[in-house]
Amino acid sequence: MPDDGKPDGRLIDPRPSARPLDERRLAVLRAIVQDYVGTEEPVGSKALVERHNLGVSPATVRNDMSALEEEGYIHQPHTSAGRIPTDKGYRLFVDRLAEVKPMTPPERRAIRHFLEGAVDLDDVVARTVRLLAQLTRQVAVVQYPSLTRSTVRHIELVSLTPTKLMLVLITNTGRVEQRMVDCPAPVGEALLADLRAKLNGMAGGCRLPEVPTVLEDLPAGFEPADRPAVSTVLTVLFEALAEQNEERIMLAGTANLTRFGHDFPLTIRPVLEALEEQVVLLRLLGETADSAMTVRIGHEIAYEGLNSTSVVSVGYGSGDQSVAKLGVIGPTRMDYPGTMGAVRAVARYVGQILAES
Amino acid sequence: MPDDGKPDGRLIDPRPSARPLDERRLAVLRAIVQDYVGTEEPVGSKALVERHNLGVSPATVRNDMSALEEEGYIHQPHTSAGRIPTDKGYRLFVDRLAEVKPMTPPERRAIRHFLEGAVDLDDVVARTVRLLAQLTRQVAVVQYPSLTRSTVRHIELVSLTPTKLMLVLITNTGRVEQRMVDCPAPVGEALLADLRAKLNGMAGGCRLPEVPTVLEDLPAGFEPADRPAVSTVLTVLFEALAEQNEERIMLAGTANLTRFGHDFPLTIRPVLEALEEQVVLLRLLGETADSAMTVRIGHEIAYEGLNSTSVVSVGYGSGDQSVAKLGVIGPTRMDYPGTMGAVRAVARYVGQILAES
DNA sequence: TTCTGGCACTCTGCCCAGCTGAGTGCCAGG
DNA sequence: CCTGGCACTCAGCTGGGCAGAGTGCCAGAA
Numbered sequence: 001m002p003d004d005g006k007p008d009g010r011l012i013d014p015r016p017s018a019r020p021l022d023e024r025r026l027a028v029l030r031a032i033v034q035d036y037v038g039t040e041e042p043v044g045s046k047a048l049v050e051r052h053n054l055g056v057s058p059a060t061v062r063n064d065m066s067a068l069e070e071e072g073y074i075h076q077p078h079t080s081a082g083r084i085p086t087d088k089g090y091r092l093f094v095d096r097l098a099e100v101k102p103m104t105p106p107e108r109r110a111i112r113h114f115l116e117g118a119v120d121l122d123d124v125v126a127r128t129v130r131l132l133a134q135l136t137r138q139v140a141v142v143q144y145p146s147l148t149r150s151t152v153r154h155i156e157l158v159s160l161t162p163t164k165l166m167l168v169l170i171t172n173t174g175r176v177e178q179r180m181v182d183c184p185a186p187v188g189e190a191l192l193a194d195l196r197a198k199l200n201g202m203a204g205g206c207r208l209p210e211v212p213t214v215l216e217d218l219p220a221g222f223e224p225a226d227r228p229a230v231s232t233v234l235t236v237l238f239e240a241l242a243e244q245n246e247e248r249i250m251l252a253g254t255a256n257l258t259r260f261g262h263d264f265p266l267t268i269r270p271v272l273e274a275l276e277e278q279v280v281l282l283r284l285l286g287e288t289a290d291s292a293m294t295v296r297i298g299h300e301i302a303y304e305g306l307n308s309t310s311v312v313s314v315g316y317g318s319g320d321q322s323v324a325k326l327g328v329i330g331p332t333r334m335d336y337p338g339t340m341g342a343v344r345a346v347a348r349y350v351g352q353i354l355a356e357s
Numbered sequence: 358m359p360d361d362g363k364p365d366g367r368l369i370d371p372r373p374s375a376r377p378l379d380e381r382r383l384a385v386l387r388a389i390v391q392d393y394v395g396t397e398e399p400v401g402s403k404a405l406v407e408r409h410n411l412g413v414s415p416a417t418v419r420n421d422m423s424a425l426e427e428e429g430y431i432h433q434p435h436t437s438a439g440r441i442p443t444d445k446g447y448r449l450f451v452d453r454l455a456e457v458k459p460m461t462p463p464e465r466r467a468i469r470h471f472l473e474g475a476v477d478l479d480d481v482v483a484r485t486v487r488l489l490a491q492l493t494r495q496v497a498v499v500q501y502p503s504l505t506r507s508t509v510r511h512i513e514l515v516s517l518t519p520t521k522l523m524l525v526l527i528t529n530t531g532r533v534e535q536r537m538v539d540c541p542a543p544v545g546e547a548l549l550a551d552l553r554a555k556l557n558g559m560a561g562g563c564r565l566p567e568v569p570t571v572l573e574d575l576p577a578g579f580e581p582a583d584r585p586a587v588s589t590v591l592t593v594l595f596e597a598l599a600e601q602n603e604e605r606i607m608l609a610g611t612a613n614l615t616r617f618g619h620d621f622p623l624t625i626r627p628v629l630e631a632l633e634e635q636v637v638l639l640r641l642l643g644e645t646a647d648s649a650m651t652v653r654i655g656h657e658i659a660y661e662g663l664n665s666t667s668v669v670s671v672g673y674g675s676g677d678q679s680v681a682k683l684g685v686i687g688p689t690r691m692d693y694p695g696t697m698g699a700v701r702a703v704a705r706y707v708g709q710i711l712a713e714s
Numbered sequence: 715t716t717c718t719g720g721c722a723c724t725c726t727g728c729c730c731a732g733c734t735g736a737g738t739g740c741c742a743g744g
Numbered sequence: 745c746c747t748g749g750c751a752c753t754c755a756g757c758t759g760g761g762c763a764g765a766g767t768g769c770c771a772g773a774a
Binding site for chain 1: 477510511513515517523525527533535536609611612614615626629632633
């Protein structure tokens with residue numbers, strides 16, 4: 001960066017004058033990241049020029065590295081060791097130096113085929129998360145399709161005892177929620193049928209968040225004697241809607257954590273703890289921009305236990321809107337292009353599968 | 358301590374002569390297990406007599422240890438190291454030397470209180486597994502109440518489109534299963550109501566495995582024109598019953614694996630892998646005797662990846678019959694009495710909670 | 715017989731020193 | 745502005761020596 005615009009005769013040098021060294025430094029950074037991800041060992045100048053044809057000598061590379069270190073993109077564990085990228089270095093790599101690596105056609109076929117075997121929503125999610133863990137060889141996380149974006153497919157009321165009902169809510173994403181309802185007074189079959197019909201008539205097809213508004217005045221349509229029971233049912237229904245926004249998550253591939261590094265116990269412990277906290281995972285995915293792929297690296301992650309990991313996440317959904325998120329968690333020293341490619345591909349195919357079913 | 362028994366007219370020695378060494382050797386084994394579990398380090402003769410008042414000298418203990426080693430209950434990592442128990446040693450300890458350590462009253466209250474906060478079956482299981490992991494500081498596994506032992510509380514049929522139904526099965530344990538049914542012909546509301554009534558009339562209260570037998574002749578009770586639809590519904594119902602015997606499992610506390618030992622990656626890896634295989638876990642719990650507590654130690658476990666772990670499991674259920682299993686997985690060097698106490702207590706309380714709800 | 719104290723022995727773990735090799739930073743010359 | 749050369753640094757390995765824990769065995773006491 002210091003020598004950026006220096007004067008240069010250089011008619012031979014194909015580069016006019018503006019883009020000179022910055023470009024090469026970026027190439028050096030890219031090479032460092034690639035090598036380090038591959039070998040997991042600090043990479044030195046000599047090895048770099050040998051493995052990538054940078055067209056310059058180790059000494060030159062050393063100068064570039066010096067500059068890169070100055071600016072905080074790389075860092076040496078000790079004097080006289082090679083360099084490793086910093087979080088900032090990975091960030092630059094992801095933003096400007098890497099291209100998402102698309103899946104090969106056979107891989108795509110395999111993904112699609114594997115997901116198509118699913119029989120219900122649980123199975124879709126389970127297969128997705130396993131697939132993602134396998135493809136990336138990291139920890140995969142998949143959020144169940146959110147209720148917020150879903151619509152009501154059907155509401156069912158079942159009488160268990162005269163005063164005890166079971167309320168079942170079925171969404172268009174195939175999710176089913178059930179709740180017990182204790183009514184203040186016995187509920188007859190006729191009332192039940194009436195209520196069932198009205199509920200479905202009014203709320204069927206609604207987005208879940210809109211349901212309370214739509215059903216607000218429902219009790220008014222019933223005999224005064226029946227209103228308490230109706231209100232109770234509605235209360236429980238609304239509760240279920242609100243509470244169940246507490247979303248569910250599935251994860252797989254924790255065994256891949258063992259590939260993290262040699263300094264193990266210290267690293268892996270907090271990660272395992274984080275993974276058990278659904279809340280943490282939900283927040284992690286929640287921060288993902290809706291449809292664009294998000295990469296958070298090391299200290300960019302708010303949760304301290306995950307400060308030595310990176311998270312690649314993206315929304316997925318049936319149709320054009322995303323209904324939930326999925327992603328993977330791995331060491332900051334991960335293969336970003338490959339991981340991003342896998343995440344993107346899986347998200348797409350899950351979306352398709354959901355749209356079809 | 359060396360001079361312990363030196364000068365004393367030995368008429369005082371309370372031991373006659375018959376029960377002599379065998380008994381003391383067992384005491385030595387017990388002491389070794391206890392110390393090793395506490396310190397995680399091979400235990401030597403001197404330390405033993407210091408920490409437990411065995412009333413004999415280290416030299417004597419050494420002889421006993423020699424005998425115990427001969428018989429395979431303990432083993433030395435190297436010459437001139439202390440002894441550690443073998444799987445066989447732990448087995449003897451569990452069978453004859455240890456008493457299940459009951460929970461203290463405050464602990465019981467805490468357990469009960471924590472479990473009582475649960476709102477539905479998922480929540481009960483989730484709370485149970487977390488609780489167990491916390492209490493034992495190990496990996497906890499809880500199987501969802503099995504469908505096999507459950508009975509039908511209600512079967513609901515919902516018409517989504519003229520030819521598409523949704524079948525919902527509710528069990529007495531609060532579990533809900535739903536299936537889509539594609540009927541060969543449109544199904545009217547009248548038929549639907551009739552079918553629903555007959556299904557519940559005949560199968561309500563039945564054990565799930567008996568349902569197919571009970572409903573076998575159902576189609577005969579309908580108009581010939583309706584029989585195909587009825588048969589389809591039954592097929593799907595039976596499928597759901599059979600398939601969903603594929604039981605679900607929840608686990609927690611994997612972060613506790615990091616306390617396993619120093620030789621980490623090697624030990625933890627296969628365990629994490631095993632834990633991701635529901636099949637393995639199910640088999641593990643499946644081998645548990647129905648209601649009695651089962652302890653499997655090290656190589657007694659069929660699955661190779663878990664050969665350095667022990668599993669303590671027990672059935673739980675509402676009422677007197679067990680409907681599912683739960684347990685913990687930890688290093689063979691675990692606190693058996695404490696773990697067994699926790700597992701037993703939690704199983705009891707979950708049973709109570711289930712019975713009440 | 716059974717236990718005990720004493721003794722010699724073995725072996726791991728640790729510390730220290732010295733060496734090697736990778737990698738750097740700097741400099742003078744192209 | 746790049747390059748080759750050179751001196752320097754430092755992590756990691758190796759080997760010797762030391763200390764401590766623990767054992768096994770034995771002869772003598774109860």
